[in-house]
Amino acid sequence: MKATREGGQGPLGARLRALLVAIVPVVLASCGGGSDSASGQSAATQGSDGADTSSKSLTLAALPGETASATVLPSFYLAPVALAAPGNADAKSTGASALKAPASQAIGDAMASVSSARLTPQAIAAYAAAAPAAGTGSTVVTTYTPAQIRAAYGLPALPTSWTGLSATQAAQMGAGQTIYIVDAMSDPNAAAELAAFSQTFGLPACTTTAISPSTPLPLPAASTTGCQFSVVYSTSAGGRTSTPPAYDSGWATEIALDVQWVHATAPLARIVLIEAPDASIGSLLGAVNLANAMGPGIVSMSFGATEGSWTASVDSAFSSTNMSYVAATGDSGSGVEWPSVSKGVLGVGGTHLTYSGTTRSETVWSGTGGGISQYTSAPAYQTSAVPGLGTLSRRSVADVAFNADPYSGQYLAVIAPGSSSVSWHSAGGTSLATPQWAGLLAIANAVRAQSGQGVLGLAQNFLYSGVSTRPSLYASVFSDITQGSDGTCSTCAAHVGYDQPSGLGTPNVTSLLTAATTSTQTQAPVVTPITVNGQAGSPLSFSVAVTAPHAVTWSLANAPQGMTIGTSGTISWPKPVAGTYTVNVTATDSTTRLSGSAAVTVIVVAPVAPTVDTAAVAGQTGRALQYQVSAHAPNPVTFSMSGAPSGMSIGASTGLITWTAPVAGSYRITVTATDTKTGLSGSGVLTVQVTTATKGPVISVAPINGVAGTAVSGVVGISDASASDITVNIRGVPAGMTLQPSGQGILLNWANPVAGTYTLVFTAIDSNNLSAQANLVVTISAR
The missing domain is CATH 2.60.40.10 (Immunoglobulins)
Incomplete structure (x- = not known):
């Protein structure tokens, strides 16, 4: 178009x-x-x-019709076993399981041969009913609680009480931030599953808040004291409707996984689940556009489609101001998927986690996606200064990683349609890693807000340029994954520094949050030059765009008599006089005092027929x-x-x-x-x-x-x-x-x-x- x-x-x-x-x-x-x-x-x-x-x-x-209608797949895995209920230790005492070894459960030999890819709870039950009882049960599934994942990766510990938190404590739980989860189809039990998950693991309950098709956008700021959960049904064109999509067991599992682990990571963040009417690329793009209109916030996308020459044509969907975008790199081994390949999206790969309650180690999960794009050029943040990256001409994914192996999985609560009973499962896939990185970015933004800083926006600028190019900071913020592979290609294996399966590595969150609020990077304001046309005698008003990390003040030089600029960068001239004027516009950062300027050309013509x-x-x-x-x-x-x-x-x-x-x-x-x-x-x-x-x-x-x-x-x-x-x-x-x-x-x-x-x-x-x-x-x- x-x-x-x-x-x-x-x-x-x-x-x-x-x-x-x-x-x-x-x-x-x-x-x-x-x-x-x-x-x-x-x-x-x-x-x-x-x-x-x-x-x-x-x-x-x-977008070509065949591409717009192409089906996108969710990126979840479930271990082929119904787990025993996780117990109530965390419900009785928040975070009680944090320093304990994770639960383990054996799988019968017949079930161990079942593929975990997009395996639904309904399919697990059907396989289990048909499987023979005999078997050694030599395959073991390890499953982690939210408290254990927080302890393993260094997230702020869950508070003993969710009432009376200080602003700093609330920010460490993501308060005041919004995470938009974009999925397809419908999970009618998403709120009930979230409630069961939260109660079991000592997480705060979320208030269900309606966002109707007529609610004005953008949304008001999220609460700074409690979690809110909303479900919005999008149209394929990015609008809103009161009609929910059809139920799909696969996407319902994906939705449950995304919602629960966003909440486990950022328990006080507002969650807005946007359900697209179908799993086509066009409809999911419409849901992303709706998130952009609702913004600001983090958009989590646990799905993928094979990249193509069309991907650049929709990159603008991932470029809205004050928004961050996170997507799964895929679960089919080495390969590149959209939307994680977009330069504006943080691509999240997967690892196999081993955590005993005291120490953490990781290897590449063999199913994780990653590779070099055939179509997308290398972004500015992926430079040879990043250890292990080399010189690129095309975009490389992943950017970062998190636990994703369903055999070192994380608890998932599922309620089947028409039932009130909760079944528990060990979830994995890069769709498990993705919402947790979305939660981390929400926490980083909340902590930055406490010190008067703006949102991270394109997080890659910070993670690559601000962290990975500084050896000591890189070693502190990231755990470099150096073992394992996602294929047999020459670049499929993990190694020191950046690699395609795990990107820069997995986060050491305490150091990550410190770096996010104390980074010494400074950027002078960048003012966009423009040309404006007007007519003599007709009031002229236009705005000047600036990119700056903080609020700016404005000034004009060489301006004609009567022209002024307001605090928001709006230039006004009530009575323009015919002529051509070159006006120098300067924006000065109110915090760093750095300034940037650009020329604005104003062309005023005499009245004409x-x-x-x-x-x-x-x-x-x-x-x-x-x-x-x-x-x-x-x-x-x-x-x-x-x-x-x-x-x-x-x-x-x-x-x-x-x-x-x-x-x-x-x-x-x-x-x-x-x-x-x-x-x-x-x-x-x-x-x-x-x-x-x-x-x-x-x-x-x-x-x-x-x-x-x-x-x-x-x-x-x-x-x-x-x-x-x-x-x-x-x-x-x-x-x-x-x-x-x-x-x-x-x-x-x-x-x-x-x-x-x-x-x-x-x-x-x-x-x-x-x-x-x-x-x-x-x-x-x-x-």
Whole structure:
């Protein structure tokens, strides 16, 4: 999918990228209660009663239909045995099992031959019922409790009481942070399983909190005193619905595993489980987009699909501000999977853990994924300065690792549909390692917040550049896995330093958290240069983007008289004067006092006659045609047209062309816009081609509501299975709103919305010259 800016750029290829050359950052609110699709031409009106509007342009790559519908597999393993209940020692005394040896249970010979890959509790029961009773039981499964895993990896010990915690203690449990678990299908017993797991192991109970399809986005900040658990059903376009997906025993097992071990790692973090309607790549991307709209937080993805040439086209889904993304590297041995291969995703591999209650040792788990990508270029953080990494031209995964062998597994509570009984299992797979790294990042962010620091965001910058390139710090923060392999290739074996099966290694969490809050890395603010266009006499307002670790202050140099910059980086000029100006914008870090500057070019032109965009309009017989004419003028205009076929009309004040019963054929229509103040006029020709009904772009929108001054966001889904790319044009964007491509959708954010009602007109034209229009209504009420 691709998009062009009004009056500007043409197709930009298959990559997903944003043009965002119209610099009026502005953002939206909630996705509302569902998604409405629009195909063909639809009506559009201008925003009103609030902020100024502008046109935005985004470029989106069209995900091939066969790829979007490809099935993704969860990455869990279960040892082929139903475990004895773990006992209640931790329930009686929190963390009682921490320094004890883990439980062991023998498996009969017949069951030991059963593959653990995506083995469900139902399948275990069926195999056990059919297995002969005879057997030596020489195979042993070792299973760890949450307290033992915390002790083995050096996580902060669980408190003896969950009431009266200090802010520091709560932060060490992940308080105030949100972890988004993205999975497919449904586990109707996820909350009950979490409750049983928490009660057994002395973890805090989570309050179940509803997030309805109409809840405004982004979500409010997470609680700093208790755990919240929510389940959200996503649509394939990244919206929300009240209808749960179908049950699937495999994905239900994955969901239970993800939820329980995120909670075991970060017990006070908010957990938002996002269930995609199916296990396709397109639907899971929609769920990630929904997490981005809900953010900030950590996105945990315990699934994978074989990488391909398409993976770069959806990388923007893993680039939202203040978000971190974690994914499993896979459980089929050496190999590269998406989404862990994305540069914006922390790829998590697996180990076999041995912990006696006092010491920990690990080897590579033979099933873990890892390797060199065939398609993704090497990211900036993977340099030859990292021990063992060498010089790369392509992305290498894994980045890090954690326990993943189901035979050195971790307890999992499962309740079958229609039952209230809990069965216990020894879980593994890189899907076990992934949610625990998500929990670690949440804890790191919470601890950083206690010292006034921002979130880690792209954690690889810290883990590679900030840790692994410093030998003593690397040795302290990571346990370097040097034994074991995940295949027979020359790079499949673990060795000193970075290796593909285990990445940088497994965490020594005490040192990791210390390093995360005391790293000496400093970065000067980076200001993005921009070019802005305006008209003399018409107020001009735009925002400047900056990347900085802390809050910044702003200043201008060489600014024309009357131009000012606000504390948020918004530049205002109430009465622009014609001319071209180069203004130097400086952002100064309030903590480090480092500064960065960039040139902003402001081009102001004298008033001109209105212009009307020419366009090729596609219609279909048997379907009412509507098209919003785009005119550019400093003042309101009236519209008229000539050469129109019988039955076609245009709104004099709106410029909306309607034709209730289009007739097949080709038509040339001249549309004239007249400035109501100056009397100047301009015309443009529309070529209307009416054909028989065919498929074309589909735009999924939902009304958005918010409150003035409170940040809002939303997602617009755009798809077209029959096209190679799609051009998207957006009009009526309120001042201050930003739009960016996110996978197969457009993410809208408005940091400081202004009261009013706005209608954004989305026009999509695909490579087959078929088009669609849809209106997104944004209602911002006064405080």
